[in-house]
Amino acid sequence: MSAPANRPDDAALAEFRHRVRAHIGYFAPPFAAREGRRAPENAEQEAELRRWFATLFEAGFVGGDWPVEYGGRADHHPLHDRIVSEELLRARAPRPVDQVNLAAHVLLQFGSEEQKAALLPPIRRSEHVWCQLLSEPNAGSDIAAVRCRGTRNDDGSWVLTGQKTWITDGHWADMGLALIRTDPSSTRHHGLSAFVVPLSAPGVEVRPIRTINEAIEVNEVFLDDVTIPADNLIGEPGQGWAIIMAGLDFERFGIGGNVILLELLIDDLVTVARHATLDGKPVFEHEDIRQTIAELAVEVEVAKAFIDDHVERMIFGADGVGDGSIAKLSFAETYHRVSAYGTELGAMVCTVGADDSVAQAKQRLRECWLWSRAYTVSGGSSEMMRNILAKRRLLLPSR
Numbered sequence: 001m002s003a004p005a006n007r008p009d010d011a012a013l014a015e016f017r018h019r020v021r022a023h024i025g026y027f028a029p030p031f032a033a034r035e036g037r038r039a040p041e042n043a044e045q046e047a048e049l050r051r052w053f054a055t056l057f058e059a060g061f062v063g064g065d066w067p068v069e070y071g072g073r074a075d076h077h078p079l080h081d082r083i084v085s086e087e088l089l090r091a092r093a094p095r096p097v098d099q100v101n102l103a104a105h106v107l108l109q110f111g112s113e114e115q116k117a118a119l120l121p122p123i124r125r126s127e128h129v130w131c132q133l134l135s136e137p138n139a140g141s142d143i144a145a146v147r148c149r150g151t152r153n154d155d156g157s158w159v160l161t162g163q164k165t166w167i168t169d170g171h172w173a174d175m176g177l178a179l180i181r182t183d184p185s186s187t188r189h190h191g192l193s194a195f196v197v198p199l200s201a202p203g204v205e206v207r208p209i210r211t212i213n214e215a216i217e218v219n220e221v222f223l224d225d226v227t228i229p230a231d232n233l234i235g236e237p238g239q240g241w242a243i244i245m246a247g248l249d250f251e252r253f254g255i256g257g258n259v260i261l262l263e264l265l266i267d268d269l270v271t272v273a274r275h276a277t278l279d280g281k282p283v284f285e286h287e288d289i290r291q292t293i294a295e296l297a298v299e300v301e302v303a304k305a306f307i308d309d310h311v312e313r314m315i316f317g318a319d320g321v322g323d324g325s326i327a328k329l330s331f332a333e334t335y336h337r338v339s340a341y342g343t344e345l346g347a348m349v350c351t352v353g354a355d356d357s358v359a360q361a362k363q364r365l366r367e368c369w370l371w372s373r374a375y376t377v378s379g380g381s382s383e384m385m386r387n388i389l390a391k392r393r394l395l396l397p398s399r
Contacts, residue, residue, distance in 0.1 A: 007315075008077055016080060020061055020087045027055045028093040035261075035364070036371030037215045038094065039169055046172055053096050054126040056084075062096050063124060066108060070116065071124050078315050089260040097169055103130040103177045106194070106247040110235040119175070119196065133164045133178035133197060133221060134244065142384070143179060144189045144241065148223060150180040152237075156230030158182075158195065160223045168378070170219035171208045173199055177247070178223075179240050192240035196232040203227070213370040248379070259307045262300040262334055265368060268361035269293060269342040275358045276349035283349055296338050303330040322393035325385040332375040332382060339368035 008016070029048040040046035056062040057071070061084045066072030088095050104123050107116055122128040139145040148162025160180055170176070176197040183191025199206065203226035208216040235243050273293060276283040284290050310327045313319040342365035351358045376382045390396045 006075075006077060008079065013079060013083065017083050017087060019059075020084055021091070023055070023059055023061065024087060024091045024093050027052060028091065031094075032092040033088075033094045035368045036211060036213050036217060036374070037367070038097075039172060039215070039217050041215075049094055050126040050129070052094060053100075054124070056096060057124040057126065062101075063104065066104070066120075070108065070120050078311075082311060085258065086260045089258070089264065097129055099132050099169060099173070099177070100128075100130045102132060102247045103175070106177060106234065106243055109246055110194070110239070110243050112231070114231060115196070115234070122174075128174045129169060129172060130175045130177060131167050131170045131173035131199075131219075131221075133167060133170075133176040135164060135166045137163060137165050143244065144192075146179055146181055146192065148178070148180050149184065150182040150193060150195065152182070153227075158228050158230070158233065160195065160197065160226045160228065162223050164221040164223070165219075166209070166377075167206075167219045167221050168217060170199070170206050170221050171216060175199065176221070177234075177244075179244050182237050182240075186238075189241035191238055192244075193237045194234040194240040194243040195228060196234060197223070197226065197228060201226050201228060211370070211374075213367060217374075258331060259304050261368075262303060262331070262338065265335065265338040265342065265365070266297050266300050268365050269296070269338060269345070271358060271361040272342065272346050272349070272351060272365065276345070276351045278349045283345070289345070292341060296334075296341060299334050300338065303334045306330055320393075322389045325380070325388045325393075328379060329382055329385040329389075332372075335368065335375050336372035339365055339372050343369040 029045070029052050031045065031048075040049050053062070060073045060076075061080075063071055064073040064076040064080055065078070068074050085095070100123055104120065107119055111119070119128070123130070133148075134143045134146070136143075136146050136148060139147070146162075148160065148164065151159045151161075153159065158180075160178065162180075164178070167176075176199055178195045178197045180193055180195055181191055182193040185191070197204065199221075203224040205222040205224065207220040207222070209218045209220060211217055270293065273283045273289065278286055278289070307327045307330065310319060310323050313323065342362075346362040346365055351362070380388075391398065
């Protein structure tokens with residue numbers, strides 16, 4: 001399989017990586033990213049994050065895949081996105097809000113010229129942070145089961161009513177990409193429409209949900225007869241399912257970069273083990289612990305190998321049916337197992353370190369463990385991924 005004609009050579013990719021690292025070193029906020037605590041905790045952090053995200057857009061490190069007329073780069077390649085993601089993770093720098101990228105690609109693919117002109121520039125300036133108004137109570141990952149209603153007025157405007165839940169970044173977002181049922185007689189993925197919903201609109205109420213690690217990452221959003229103009233409809237009425245699915249497909253590319261999180265987890269696990277004793281002897285002298293860590297490290301390498309191959313095949317447009325589900329499932333479940341064991345190990349051993357690196361590693365493992373179940377749910381739960389694989393990859397009957 002030959003590379004695409006515009007694929008950068010190794011020297012060009014190395015030069016791009018160097019520029020990304022230099023940008024992060026100069027512009028990144030003065031606080032590290034923490035798993036499960038990606039949203040700003042105060043107004044000062046929010047201002048820092050918006051400034052930081054704007055520099056990434058301005059440098060072309062984020063949004064480089066947009067059409068050039070909307071700010072993208074003519075020399076962009078998907079591997080650039082992966083390098084940016086990897087370097088942000090390695091530097092523990094705050095990562096751009098995923099929902100912003102999804103909304104931008106929905107607008108680029110389905111938005112009108114007026115919508116693009118009005119909504120894309122504020123994204124690049126980080127004046128608009130977006131959230132996804134998809135999940136609902138009693139629906140969860142099954143977004144085809146949404147019940148939020150949209151009714152069209154005689155003047156073409158829409159009235160939206162209902163509740164969305166588990167809305168990441170909703171408490172500081174400016175705009176929402178909403179999936180709404182506009183045909184009351186429809187079921188499942190039929191009769192759904194996609195809308196742009198300003199979170200400041202009258203009738204929108206956001207209620208933060210405090211997570212198990214005492215952070216606010218997700219929210220409930222209530223739509224109480226929210227009136228929005230006709231031009232806030234994206235695409236055509238009833239096209240919502242296709243629009244949202246196209247946007248969610250874009251998220252698959254993010255998995256490739258996130259695999260670095262698994263490497264960082266193993267690094268933290270090994271750091272704890274190297275400075276730990278149990279029953280009066282070093283942890284690595286306990287065969288069962290040594291074996292478990294080795295097995296987890298192998299599992300990480302397996303996940304990385306599949307995801308690396310998956311990303312390469314996506315670049316060529318040759319990914320197989322269900323590959324995205326396998327990649328997402330592999331990443332999420334491995335992330336959970338490594339962080340859970342690391343937290344357990346850190347709690348049961350005695351650690352002694354010359355600096356605070358061991359304490360930081362233990363804290364990161366614990367925070368990752370507390371957040372790990374979110375990875376097994378967000379973007380499609382592990383159960384949904386297995387269902388997709390059973391139907392599409394293994395061709396098993398639904399019943």
